[in-house]
Amino acid sequence: MIRTKLNLPVQHTNDIARNNVIDKLNQKFSSRLFLIIAGAGYGKSTSISQWLTKIENQNCRVGWISLDHLDNDPIRFMSYFVTAIQMQLGSGLEEVIERLESPYAPNLDWVMMACINAIDKELRSNQRDEPLKLVLALDDFHFIKSKEILAAIDLLITYCPENFKLVLISREIPDLSLVTYRSKGWLIEISSADLAFNHMESLVFLKQVMETGQEINLLETLIEKTEGWAAGLQLAALAISKNNNDVFEVEKISGNHPFILEYLTEQVLKTLPENERILLMLSSISDRFCIELALKLLKSVNQAVDFTENPYVYFQKKHYFIISLDAEKVWFRFHHLFSDVLCLQLKKWIKHQNNLDGQTTLNKLHLEASIWFLENGYEVEGFHHAVLADEIDHCTKILHSGIVPFLYRGGAGQAIEWLCKLPAFELNKRPWLWMIYASASLHVGKTDDVEIRLLAAENSLIACETMMEKGIPTMSKSEIDKIKEHIASIRAVLYATQHHMEKAIEQAQLGLKYADENSITTLSSCNWALGYAKFEAKDYRLAQQYFGTAKLLSQTNGPLIIWLMSTIGLGKIKQYSLSYEKALMIFQEVFDFPGHKGYAITCDVYYGWAQILYQQGDIEAAETVLDEAIEIAKSIDRTDRKAMYQIFKAKIMAFQGEEREALFLLEKAEKYCKSEGYTHLLAEIAYEQGLILLKLGNLTAVEVSLKLQDQEKLEIRLKLAKGEGRDAIALLEKRIQIEFENLWLEEVVEDLILHALACYKYGVLGKSLESLQKAVELSHQSNSIQMFITNGLEMLKLLRESNLDQVYPEFIRGLIKKLELEVSKDEYKLIEPLTTRELEVLKLIANGYSNETIAQNLFLATSSVKGINQRIFSKLQVDRRTEAVLKAKLLGWID
Structure with missing residues (x-):
């Protein structure tokens, strides 16, 4: 991130005060959006920065972002946007910034809503006599064309707090919902007519700022010709000061602004010493520049300038359209109009130079700039200039640079943007590029494109091998094998994530065949793919071995994404083995990694954590954590996670008594899985649907479901x-034996509990208590109680008869207490409330009073008390006084 892009432009003492513009902005401060639209050179940025400087105080915080063409990338834009907001708030958006800095892009709507909530929280918590105001200005917004970004800005304007103001400074009208904003009174617009210098401002500018000492009639003519256009006035004044009046013809200032610009700039540039003119032209190839970069570029064209002082500061004093980007005056940029003309002049100069030496080219200059930026740690700009230099091999080298390649450190989006513009014949000559294209696509979640690009890479390899057979060397055999190795590892990960496990295993084994001990990326990726295949097959022993190897390989120099996925896999194995404490310790490694939420795969950590919380009976916390997993998964284009999380959400809803809503959510998940091809989840969906239908007593629907899909657990x-x-019972005993052999402990506990209840129901008490004790033995250390709780009243009766509270006192007593609470909730829904009189009688019954004593205390006839007793028994669905008292206590009606 270039921090200077977030600095408010420096105010110069000789700037013309734009009081008319500032007054108009202040009068409409209740607006949400301030739209500043005018052509280049009208002083948009200067006027707005003047206004922001005036209004900034303890009750009004202001932020600024200077945008450029690279910021049309949604994630790059949001990184600057969120950082600018964070600078105003002080805190509250750290998690969002972490996700944006990671290789995996979060959903833009989520990012924007997080900003809106953080702003709203700050405004609400701020206790001041005068409400706190936040203003953010986005300069050069015309660079933003991305529909995603524009939609996010619309979202911001629609839902932003009242005291937040957005300022957009642009040469063009942005594609936003402006009609809606106008109709609601949210919009104020400043045009070129508002920004143009009036007659008096023009005179002051020419006389005081530009120190033009010409006759008044000449100045009047200039003002008339330029029509208040600040850039035109400035260039004209410079041209006059550098030319004799008989040479400079004011009449030539006519027509549209581009013509005026070109004419006036040439008038200015031709008066400069050659070395100064060359320095300005060379600097124009970069969006920002400094002295060190200038020296590098000058050396490349065999030019030298004696820097007795910072030349850009010198040029700035001479009004050559140079803008400081920091207070230290290290980084600068040109006014865009001036930059455009300098680039045009540079091309003419290069053409002239080529006639002399034939060595200077624009591509060469961009290559030199790329090398300088890379040497100084600015990889994004280094890659950008490499692309402009049309240096394909240099771009490829950058993407592979670093222990963890730049491709996987934020460069994937840039790589895809570059590669999609390259001609196919260039890619075909370089199989590496097709492979990088596929890898970048997989990395950003564009899985649909991966296989197409891998096939293209293989076709390119075949062409290379054919040429080698004909004696035409193009690549060495080792290079070809290395590409094949990477292709296999990419396919292994791709197929594993798509649940094509046989293909994943085949490709992983192929990748390992090609890999040597230094192929860390391939070795770790293939081991993870093999581990995931074994994990899905429930072979947890082998899965743990493969995940462990992948984690060990990737934790230092390997792909971070493989380390994350392997760590998550190891945690899930512990979770399914009922070692919840160990699972959470492993998950904590991911939570401790800065920016972990930016990696979409970490949604699985939150999912696992939510499952553990659910099994431990903390339903509310489980739902909160699950919602976090759902939010992170939104950044993945196509994934089965979206359906997995809906299934779990439905499970929670069904337990909370929202059966109909849960069935609707499961139906939605089923449609999604069928449309996207995630058939591996259909059995789980059918099982959860069946459980709810059984709970509702719809046995016929369950029978129909079993005919469509074999489901042993549901059949039992x-x-x-x-x-x-x-x-x-016979089917359960077979399942329990298999589950014990394979250490599928969560499933063992579920089936042991069901076996215990089945035996209890059919009078086989010995077997029932044996299975119950085994279930408790496996569950008590991890405090896994939810599988007991879901069985309600029958489990409560069995536990009370089991005497297991003598063996596991704390666990069993806590479980009984929880079950009593849940049973009372269920029964309460079915019980008609007692009247005041009935409750009075019930309390006296609980105190052991006879009917006669109760009648005397309440001044009632004994027959009336007996009638009240019968109504109480009927409502509570009991037959005796003791049962009525016990049930009333469970319901919380009496102490």
Whole structure:
């Protein structure tokens, strides 16, 4: 990030005060959006920076972003936007910045809503007599064409707090919902007519600022010709000061602004010493420049300038349209109009130089700039100039630079933008480029394009091998094998994430065949793919070995994404083995990594954490963490995670009594899986649907579901519901044996509990208590209680008869207490409330009073008390006084 882009432009003492513009802005300060639209050179930035400097105080904070063409990238734009907001707020957006700085792009709507919420929170928490105001100006907004960014800006304007103001400074009208904003009174517009110097301002500018000592009639003519256009006035005054009046013809200042600009600039430039003119022209190739970069460029064209002082400061004093980007005056940029003309003059100069030496080219200059930026740690700009230099091999080298390649450190988006513009024949000559194209696409979640580009890389390799067979060397065999190795590793990861596990294993083994001990990326990627395949097959022992190897390989010099995925995999294995404490310790490694939320795969960490919280009975916390996982997963274009999280959300909703809503969500997940090809999740969806239908008593629907899809777990529950206990128990015992052998401990506990309840229901108490004790033995250390809780009243009865509170006192007593609470909630929904009189009678019953004593205390007939007793028993659905008291206590009606 270039921090100077966030600095408010420096105010010069000789700038003309734009009081008319400032007054208009202040009068309409209630607006949400300030739109400043005018051509180049009208003083848009100067006027707005003057206004912001005047209004900035303890009750009004102001921010600034100087945009350029690179900022049309949504993530780059949002990085600057969020940082500018954070600078005003002081805190609150650290998590968003972390995600933006990672290689995996978050959803722009999520980013913008996070900013809106942070601003709103700051405004609400700020206790001042005068409400705090925040103003953010985006300069040169005409560079922004991205529909994603424009949609995010629309979202901001629509939902921003009242005291937040956005200022857009642009040469063009942006594609925003301006009609809506006008109709709601949210918009104020400043045009070129508002910004143009009036007659008096023009005279002051020419006389005091430009120190033009010409006759008044000449100045009047200049003002008339330039029509208040500040850039035209400035250039004209410079031209006059550098030329004799008989040479400079005011009449030539006519027509549209581009013509005036070119004419006046040439008039100025031709009066400069050659070395100064060359320095200005060379500097124009970069959006920003400094002395060190200038020296590098001058040396490349065999030119030298004696820097007795900073030349850009000197030029700035002479009004040569140079703008300081920092208070230290290290970085500068040109006014865009001046830069355009300098670039045009540079091309003419290069053409002239080529007639002399044939060595100076614009591409060469961009290459020199690229090398300088890279040497000084500015990789984004270094890559940008490499692209402008049309140095394909140099661009490729940059993308592969670093222990962790630049491609995986924020360069994937730039790589794709560059590669999509290259002619196919250039890519075909370089199989490496097709491979990079595929890898970058996978890295940013564009999985649909990966296989197409890998096939193109393979076709290019075949062409190279054919030429080698004909004796025409293009690449060495080792280079070809290296590309094949990378292609296999990319495919292995791609197929694993798409759940084509046989293909993933095949490609992983192929990648390992080509790889040597130094191929860290390939070795770690292929081991992860093999681990994930074994994980999905529930072979947790082998999965742990592969994940462990992948994590070890990638944790120092390997791809960070593989380290993250391997760590998550190891945590999930511990989770499914009921080692929740160890699982959370492993997940914490991911949480401790700065910017982890920027990697979309970390949604799985939050998903695992949510599952653990659910199993431990903390439903509210589980739902909150699950929502975080859902939010992170939004940054992935196509993923089965979206369906997985909907399934779990439905599970939570069903437990909370929202069965109909849960079925609707599961139906939605089912449609998504069928449309996207995620068939591996359909069985899980069918199982959760079946559980809800059984809970609602719809056995027929479950039978239909089982005919469409074989589902043993659901079939067992249906048999129990239909009274076919013997068959259900036999099936459960077979499943439990297999689950124990494979250490599928979460599934073991679920089936042991079901087996215990089935045996209890059908009078096999010994087996019931044996299975219950095994389930408790596996669950008590991890405090996994939810599988017990979901079985409600039947589990409560069994636990009370088990005497397991003597063996696991703390766990069993806590479980019983939780079950009593949940049972009372369920029963409360079905029980008609007691009247005041009935509640009075019930409390006296609880105190052990007889009907006669109750009648005396309440001044009632004994027959009336007996009638009240019967109504209480009926409402509570009990037969005896003791049962009524116990149930009332469970419901919380009496102490």
